[in-house]
Every structure is written in structure tokens, then in C-alpha cells.
Amino acid sequence: MRYAAADADDDARRSSDSARRALGGAPPGPAVVVLDVGSGTGLLAEHVAGLVGPTGKVLGIDPLPLRVQIAQQKAKANLSFQVGNAYALDGLPSGSFDVVYLNAVFHWLPEKTESLRQSHRLLKPGGRIGLTTGAKDHPNRLQAIKREVLSREPYARYPESRDGRLFAIAHKPASH
Structure with a gap:
């Protein structure tokens, strides 16, 4: 089975759709600072880094070191990854992100309030939180x-x- 150009287009379209949903409908513009909580292997964070351009910044965090190691292969000047989780974002300065999103992560968190509190603390005034989720029970x-x-x-x-x-x-x- 070969990976065709049409498959790449489908992957790009899915990444773009996921980014749009996670970012609250409007993609970030240049110079925007974004936090991807639960970034996994970094596919969506890499796409968002392209949206914010060289003057923006995307940080992806994930609790699993192996996924972060895979994601770090995508790192570039405006895209970095580190081990972290939605409950313990204390190492990140308050008011430092324009957008914080949790894509396909929130429904897996047993306790929701602290992750939202942490995300809110990290937002700059006027910043936004994006959530895309499924129901693990459905x-x-x-x-x-x-x-x-x-x-x-x-x-x-x-x-x-x-x-x-x-x-x-x-x-x-x-x-x-």
C-alpha cells in the first residue's frame, strides 16, 4: 500500500480542521504564542506552527516522554516540545500564551477543573482556550x-x- 499525494492532502485537511476546531474557529495569525496541551507526537502543533509563522511560537506538552521524543523531531525555531501535563503547568509563566488548546485530550482527564484553571492562568488578556473532545464512554x-x-x-x-x-x-x- 502506497501513501499517495491524495492521502497527504487528506492529512493536511484533517490537521487544518482539527486546528480550526481546537483554536475556536479562527486560526491564529502571525506572532501568536500557542500552547498545545497533550500534543502527542506533534502533528497538530507542527501544523499550527505553520499558521503562526516565524514570528509566532508553539509549545507542545505531553505527559509521555516517548511521544515528546518523537515530536521533537518536528521541532524548529517556532516549535518546541516538552514533557508536562494539564494539571501541572506551574513551570510556565502566567499570561504568556494567546491560545491554549487541548485537542482530543480533555475527555481523558479525570479531573477537569484544575486543567482549565491552569490553562486560564497561562492566557494573556483576551486569550482563548480551545477544546475538542469526544466522549470516552461513547x-x-x-x-x-x-x-x-x-x-x-x-x-x-x-x-x-x-x-x-x-x-x-x-x-x-x-x-x-
């Missing part, structure tokens, strides 16, 4: 399909790992 169609496919053989033999990966890579025995 999975979307893609999650339902994933669960259905992974319940079948041979995938059902591979439980989800504790380190966050969906399944481990196993060598397939040679067929005779």
Missing part, C-alpha cells in the same frame, strides 16, 4: 471500528500494552 465510529477489528484474530492475541502502544510488533512466522 466512542466515535473510528474507535468502534478499531475495537471491532482488533477483537478478531490474529489481532486479538495481542493485548494493548501498558506503555501506550496499541499493540506490540511481532514477527510473523514464514509460511511454507
Whole structure:
């Protein structure tokens, strides 16, 4: 299976749609400072860094060091990543961000108030918080399909790992 130019266009469109939703409908302009809470491997943060341009800045934080390590491969002058979480943003100065967003993160947080309090503290006057979320108790169609496919053989033999990966890579025995 090859990755075609149409796939790249679809990926870019999805990133743009996610950014627009997470940023409250209006993309940030030049010189805007953005915090991506729960940035994962940095795909959306990288897209947003392109929107804010060289005079803006995007910081992505994620609690999992492996995801941050992957994201750091996307780092550039206006895009950086660090390990952190939505409850403990004390190392970031108050009033330092124009936009703070949590894309597909908020519904996973067991306690919502502190993450919102932390995000609000970080905003400059007139800044905005963006949330895009699903309901972990009501999975979307893609999650339902994933669960259905992974319940079948041979995938059902591979439980989800504790380190966050969906399944481990196993060598397939040679067929005779």
C-alpha cells in the first residue's frame, strides 16, 4: 500500500480542521504564542506552527516522554516540545500564551477543573482556550471500528500494552 499525494492532502485537511476546531474557529495569525496541551507526537502543533509563522511560537506538552521524543523531531525555531501535563503547568509563566488548546485530550482527564484553571492562568488578556473532545464512554465510529477489528484474530492475541502502544510488533512466522 502506497501513501499517495491524495492521502497527504487528506492529512493536511484533517490537521487544518482539527486546528480550526481546537483554536475556536479562527486560526491564529502571525506572532501568536500557542500552547498545545497533550500534543502527542506533534502533528497538530507542527501544523499550527505553520499558521503562526516565524514570528509566532508553539509549545507542545505531553505527559509521555516517548511521544515528546518523537515530536521533537518536528521541532524548529517556532516549535518546541516538552514533557508536562494539564494539571501541572506551574513551570510556565502566567499570561504568556494567546491560545491554549487541548485537542482530543480533555475527555481523558479525570479531573477537569484544575486543567482549565491552569490553562486560564497561562492566557494573556483576551486569550482563548480551545477544546475538542469526544466522549470516552461513547466512542466515535473510528474507535468502534478499531475495537471491532482488533477483537478478531490474529489481532486479538495481542493485548494493548501498558506503555501506550496499541499493540506490540511481532514477527510473523514464514509460511511454507
